[in-house]
Amino acid sequence: MAPTVFEKSSNIIFLLTTLLILPVFCISSKQSPFQFLENLQGYQKGDKVAGLHELKQYLNNFGYLNYNQENLESNSDQKDDHFDDILESAIKTYQLNYHLKPTGVLDSKTVSTMMLPRCGVSDIMINGATRMRAGQKKMHHHQKFMHAVSHYQFFTGSPKWPLDKTNLTYIFNTNRTSTNTTRAISRAFDKWAASTHFTFTQIQENSWISSNITADIRIGFYSRDHGDGYPFDGPYGVLAHASAPTSGSFHLDSDEAWSIGPVPDHIDLETVALHEIGHLLGLQHSSVIDAIMYPSVSDGMAKELHGDDVQGIKDLYNKV
Known part of the structure; x- marks a missing residue:
């Protein structure tokens, strides 16, 4: 599918959140909060x-x-x-x-x-750590895709979803979210499902309203101060943030220039969604540049899950 740009409109909620890609060592010409x-x-x-x-x-x-x-x-x-x-x-x-x-x-x-535009979640938790890594060095002999030292880390206290809860439901907080938007984020959930023990099920807005069902993950698009104590700051600054398990909060900055697929001067929604879902599952930031959990993202680029990301989830949930 050809890349799609989200044009600003009163009828569209823009997307998305943050994350990674190789750092580009040049000063961007785009105005940003940074x-x-x-x-x-x-x-x-x-x-x-x-x-x-x-x-x-x-x-x-x-x-x-x-x-x-x-x-x-x-x-x-x-x-x-x-x-x-x-x-x-x-x-x-x-x-x-x-x-x-x-x-x-x-x-x-x-x-x-x-x-560089980036995720709003802190690189370092206030737990005595000073680096973006958890110090997890254990390797299984068959895990050939991993380096000798892994660099993923967990939130303070290593919060995670209950081991018997493998299907997580998610919902978009408005029925004005475009189809392209929901499909891109759903593809990100599907990629995590293919590499972990989790499955993800979208709850439709109408069914949630009518039956008062509570989803595990709530996805919303907001501008500036949106009431959670972590305001967004406009284009090319903080792109999105998500909570550790089991809060299920996933917020994206509606003022960003989002796209479906890599487009110059735009942020790829699916890439950032992959990053934020990692937070929702329990991963903190990684210092591995190619990992989806690397904190920064460059415009016009797309990324996939990396071995460091997948191994982090497996170790957090004690899965081989």
């Missing part, structure tokens, strides 16, 4: 420059800094524009996670990587 980073290139510890407080907020959002959210607005360290030791350390950790030289300097490759 555009401020372009002006910070070249700065390092000891510098003071307007905009560093925005970088601190960015790194705080994705787990590299740990400012108290309740007091974030009054936190002087977060609000100032000083490039201090704490910021340098956070940048080094980010660089390690994204396979960049850990200099702590905002070089061109670091800035361009940070500017």
